[in-house]
Amino acid sequence: xxxxxYIEIQGLRLRDDPARDAxxxxxxxxxxxxxxxxxxDVARRExxxxxxxxxVTSLDIAAQMLVDFPDAPWELxxxxxxxxxxxxxxxxxxxxxxxxxxxxxxxxxxxxxxWSVTSALDDIAGRLATQNRTFEAGxxxxxxxxxxxxxxxxxxxxAAVLDGILADEIQHVRFANRWIKKLAQLDxxxxxxxxxxxxxxxxxxxxxxxxxxxxxxxxxxxxxxxxTIPAVNIEDRKLAEFSDDEIAVxxxxxxxxxxxxxxxxxxxxx
Amino acid sequence: xxVKQRAEAIGTFRYIEVRxxxxxxxxxxxxxxxxxxVLLGRHIFDFAQHAxxxxxxxxELRQPEHFTRKANxxxxxxxxxxxxxxxxxxxxxxxxxxxxxxxxxxxxxxVAETDALLDAPSVVILQRIATDLRxxxxxxxxxRTELGIGTPSVNVLRQKxxxxxxxxx
Numbered sequence: 001x002x003x004x005x006y007i008e009i010q011g012l013r014l015r016d017d018p019a020r021d022a023x024x025x026x027x028x029x030x031x032x033x034x035x036x037x038x039x040x041d042v043a044r045r046e047x048x049x050x051x052x053x054x055x056v057t058s059l060d061i062a063a064q065m066l067v068d069f070p071d072a073p074w075e076l077x078x079x080x081x082x083x084x085x086x087x088x089x090x091x092x093x094x095x096x097x098x099x100x101x102x103x104x105x106x107x108x109x110x111x112x113x114x115w116s117v118t119s120a121l122d123d124i125a126g127r128l129a130t131q132n133r134t135f136e137a138g139x140x141x142x143x144x145x146x147x148x149x150x151x152x153x154x155x156x157x158x159a160a161v162l163d164g165i166l167a168d169e170i171q172h173v174r175f176a177n178r179w180i181k182k183l184a185q186l187d188x189x190x191x192x193x194x195x196x197x198x199x200x201x202x203x204x205x206x207x208x209x210x211x212x213x214x215x216x217x218x219x220x221x222x223x224x225x226x227x228t229i230p231a232v233n234i235e236d237r238k239l240a241e242f243s244d245d246e247i248a249v250x251x252x253x254x255x256x257x258x259x260x261x262x263x264x265x266x267x268x269x270x
Numbered sequence: 271x272x273v274k275q276r277a278e279a280i281g282t283f284r285y286i287e288v289r290x291x292x293x294x295x296x297x298x299x300x301x302x303x304x305x306x307x308v309l310l311g312r313h314i315f316d317f318a319q320h321a322x323x324x325x326x327x328x329x330e331l332r333q334p335e336h337f338t339r340k341a342n343x344x345x346x347x348x349x350x351x352x353x354x355x356x357x358x359x360x361x362x363x364x365x366x367x368x369x370x371x372x373x374x375x376x377x378x379x380x381v382a383e384t385d386a387l388l389d390a391p392s393v394v395i396l397q398r399i400a401t402d403l404r405x406x407x408x409x410x411x412x413x414r415t416e417l418g419i420g421t422p423s424v425n426v427l428r429q430k431x432x433x434x435x436x437x438x439x
Contacts, residue, residue: 002356081314087311089312
């Protein structure tokens with residue numbers, strides 16, 4: 001049976017890349033990405049292209065969990081199967097928007113870092129903690145802010161796409177939170193697995209993240225990663241069933257910046 | 271068919287749908303074409319839902335919840351062979367031109383054979399699944415046309431599938 005193997009990068013055993021269309025250039029560092037400053041046409045297309053690629057990677061990760069953990073509880077597998085459908089829709093809706101903006105598949109480099117880290121883990125709770133509870137929850141913060149940003153520049157179409165995606169992501173994070181708790185109740189060693197997974201992710205981040213002042217492939221000076229932590233999407237994190245204590249920790253990491261609900265008429269970060 | 275035979279058939283159909291879910295999931299990271307990944311991603315959830323409906327139905331037929339019964343060796347061999355396909359063309363043709371049309375026929379045969387009144391819950395579920403499978407076949411065919419993906423000969427697999435009279439062990 002065909003399977004994707006492992007590679008060693010900077011002393012870490014990561015999962016080798018999932019298959020991608022030949023038109024895509026897969027890179028391994030943020031500095032090789034084409035992230036632009038501002039909200040010009042190219043910057044917008046790159047951002048949508050990047051998110052489209054991340055959704056493909058999320059699909060790969062959820063699908064691989066179904067393959068690697070056939071003995072997982074059926075209800076959890078149903079959630080993962082549903083996530084596959086959601087991520088598939090997200091890819092296509094972002095692709096549709098990319099084409100509307102004159103972009104094309106493979107226009108910019110992409111990264112599959114989330115796959116390489118998550119799918120290297122050998123237990124399902126660790127993968128849920130890394131992919132759903134960390135990467136996807138982080139994406140809730142990022143996407144919440146981006147949707148507002150697109151509204152600010154009167155790109156309502158892209159904002160609506162991102163907002164629709166965000167609603168789905170809440171459930172992906174919520175089911176992971178619920179299942180990690182359930183699995184830990186059945187076997188306390190699951191908590192150790194989760195802690196080890198998070199430590200592995202931190203280690204991967206520390207070794208592979210860009211250095212402050214590094215210049216990316218299109219000339220953008222990359223700021224200190226600590227300065228680029230997005231404002232926390234408290235409202236959606238609560239819906240995803242993060243506890244108040246957990247949100248407090250995340251807020252502290254983000255310098256106490258949070259997204260304020262839009263219905264209150266505020267759009268700025270606090 | 272008596273209740274036990276119905277449960278065995280439904281449990282076997284569930285086994286097949288779970289295997290198809292796992293096969294489509296296996297193929298997603300291995301497949302390069304983005305649009306094909308997306309097609310498979312959508313169909314993973316279709317197969318999961320089918321398995322879920324069948325598992326609940328089996329429970330109503332005096333079996334444990336999510337009752338799953340391994341198919342006979344010949345059909346298991348056919349499903350195993352899907353995992354050994356390499357090219358996208360071969361994967362899609364095997365699934366959408368052979369296995370799914372064969373499954374539609376098998377579900378229709380069950381519906382024709384069972385007591386449509388006594389076993390109506392099974393009939394409704396299998397008819398819904400057959401409708402989904404036909405849609406999946408159509409989507410698989412349309413995408414291949416759109417992307418210009420070839421349709422290699424799958425006659426050997428088709429003959430194998432056709433030679434298996436029943437999937438129930």
